[in-house]
Amino acid sequence: MDMQEAANRADSILDGTLDAIKPEVKWTHGETTAGSCDLSRRRTVMTVISEQRRGAFLGVIDRLWRKSGYEITSVNSNKEFPAIYAKSSDGFGMSLSIGGKGQAFFEVATPCVEESAVAKPTVESNGPDYSGGPVPRPNVHDDFWSSGAPLSASSSSAP
Numbered sequence: 418m419d420m421q422e423a424a425n426r427a428d429s430i431l432d433g434t435l436d437a438i439k440p441e442v443k444w445t446h447g448e449t450t451a452g453s454c455d456l457s458r459r460r461t462v463m464t465v466i467s468e469q470r471r472g473a474f475l476g477v478i479d480r481l482w483r484k485s486g487y488e489i490t491s492v493n494s495n496k497e498f499p500a501i502y503a504k505s506s507d508g509f510g511m512s513l514s515i516g517g518k519g520q521a522f523f524e525v526a527t528p529c530v531e532e533s534a535v536a537k538p539t540v541e542s543n544g545p546d547y548s549g550g551p552v553p554r555p556n557v558h559d560d561f562w563s564s565g566a567p568l569s570a571s572s573s574s575a576p
Contacts, residue, residue: 419533420456423509424449427458427525428538430511434523435460435543437481438474442466443544443557447522449537454529462521463544465555465563468496471515474562475501478513487511519563520555 418426435444447459466474482503483489493500493514500514508528515521542548544557 419531420451420454420527420535421533423527423530424456424458424535424538426507427456427509427527428540430505430509430525431458431460431523432540433485434478434481434511434513438477440559440561441543442521442559442562443542444523445542445544445546445552446538446548447524447552449535451535454532455527456535457524457526458538459525460523460542461547461552462523463552463555464521464557464559466515466519466521467563467565468519469565469567470562471499471519474521475499475513475515482511518554 435442442462442464444460444462444464447461449459450457479489479492479501482501487503487505489501489503490510491500491502498515500512502510502512504510510526512524513521514524537548547553
């Protein structure tokens with residue numbers, strides 16, 4: 418596998434992860450960084466994830482990644498800045514971390530592969546496109562993910 422093939426696989430993991438989130442969140446591409454034999458692809462969620470919804474958001478990703486056969490390697494249960502880390506059987510590492518103002522960050526890091534040129538991701542962001550520039554704090558409101566209302570027993574199974 419070369420770096421472009423690894424980037425495609427990372428994009429596929431990110432696509433599958435973000436496509437599984439219901440209701441959908443708006444996201445933009447983050448910076449791709451490359452090392453001597455590996456790279457990382459990133460996506461930044463522009464939908465505000467309220468403090469009351471962060472646990473549900475991480476739970477959706479935890480269940481999805483486990484169902485996809487990924488090993489959960491670590492969980493940071495910090496109330497303000499939680500995160501989840503996983504690894505695929507073919508050596509791709511992934512993370513979801515929540516930053517300031519409830520902004521979610523996804524990253525997929527590839528294993529060491531054959532060096533090659535790497536093109537930009539081909540999938541367009543489904544929200545404001547900030548690629549190539551600074552990404553602001555989350556600025557998209559969603560009636561579910563941005564809500565400050567606590568989850569009730571009936572709505573907790575919605576996502």
